[in-house]
Amino acid sequence: MADSPSWDLLADLQLLLRFHFMQNALVVGTLVAVLAGAVGYFVVLRGQSFAAHMLSQVGFPGAAAAVLLHLPPVIGLAAFCTAAALGVGVIGRRIDAGNRMESAVVGSILAFSLGLGLLFFRLYAGSAQAVYAFLFGTILGISDRDVAATAVTAVVCLIALAAIARPLVFASVDPDVAEARGVPVRAISMAFLLLAALAVAVTVQIVGTLLIFALLVAPGACALQLTARPARGLALTVALSLLFTWTGLAVAYFTIYPVGFFITTIAFAAYVLIRIARAISRGNGASHRDAQAA
């Protein structure tokens, strides 16, 4: 971090890759970006961004418990997120922020799980830095074990997602027709929720529990603004997610400021720009039509 960037991109890249921790961060970041992008597209398409938010906060005590037991945090994250996903699936209702009682219940669970995470960290006598790492993400301290666990999770999830992609699109866009055609909608939603839980678990390593929206929801939201075609949208989401992660990691490396801030800022800026561009082009289209009508 003492290094300063030059205008020579190749030299910058060499600087970036000089340290082992940065190599690990980039490998994990890339895997996470691809998985979060692919899963995130469906999260937005299915209107489950609130469920993603919930899963990530339930993951926080999981990470803390794993640290307490000297396990890789990603294992604790995966265990707690999967359990939460199964719970949601068994209850069988869509988590929906619009419903009064349901949002109160989910809010209560969130507060309790964050409180539990705080307790686990206190038991571990961890420093403030350890808590921040799980709340806001970090590029430091990603171990070789974490890289291996992330790689396995990402590959398994991507294969599973590819296997259910076609019926998943169908079930997401038009559940009633899909059901009528014999697509097992419930089983597919359950499988997707589990995939989302695993994706959340690995994404938390980079952006933390609190900033998960930046990688899991923002790229998908941008892509859905730009195209309605699933294949193109999916590709665009993964590309945007990679762009946010790589830029964020690189900028964070050359400054002393945290990676979570840069990734959320880039994601937010991209989303705002796309919304503005859409509004302008729609405005132009409308005035064009008006001119034709006149």
Add this chain to the structure above:
Amino acid sequence: MFAATSFSFNPLQDLQAMLAYDFMRNAFIAGGCIAAAAGLVGYFVVLRNQVFTTDALGHVAFTGGMGGLLIGLNLLVGVFGSCIAVALAIGSLGGRGRGRDVAIGTVFAWVLGLGLLFLSIFTSSHSASAGNMGISVLFGSILGMQPAQAAIASVAGLLTCIALLAIARPLLFVTLDPEVATSRGLPIRVLTAFFLILVAITVAESVQAVGALLVFGLMVTPAAVAQNLTTNPYAGMAVSAAVAVLAVWLGLTLAFYISYPVSFFITALAFGAFIVSLGVSRIHRTASV
């Protein structure tokens, strides 16, 4: 946190031992006032389906507090100022801050990211112990309250309770039947804006007690308990406030004897009450069927 005293099973003596400390007295008084306000305001938050407005305000409180520290203001000034400003903005947009909205989620993830930046600038320009400042905003620091802070928190909590009780009747009317309330000539916009300001003040208060991340535990969980137990709004308000106050007082007592974080005990107790209330309402429903 301060397990210097051990438990004696003589409740009166235990209470005296605990309240012999200034910081415990401050925490009991301030915590009680904050919890009463959080329970009352939270009841309407759940009734009006504005749970995610409080989530958003909690995030804003963190960033506002950190930003305030950075430019040399008091932490409280930043927390209160930012919460009230954002509540007014939400009110003027007329939106209810639904959590399912992707746009709102993206905005508030960024707001937290910004708070993280402020925190890291503040930490790197001050001593390393400044890092704990952020933790205490995120997870609360009721035992670390200065006497002046505790006094301000108590007064603000009491005033919020009084203000809420004063508008409770028309606010209930507007919440439950907005059309009829409009036709009767109630000033809906003024009432909802005023209520949002009360929510903002309560969030800023609760941040001191349980922290920005656990605001739900004090504002939403007791209200959910009340919703499970009664449909009468006035009884509900009383239950909600009582659960919040009890959770804080019992949490403080437990934390005094067992050196775990107070915020954990408060959220766990409130959550336990919620599970019990869920069971009670189930039994009631099956009994009445």
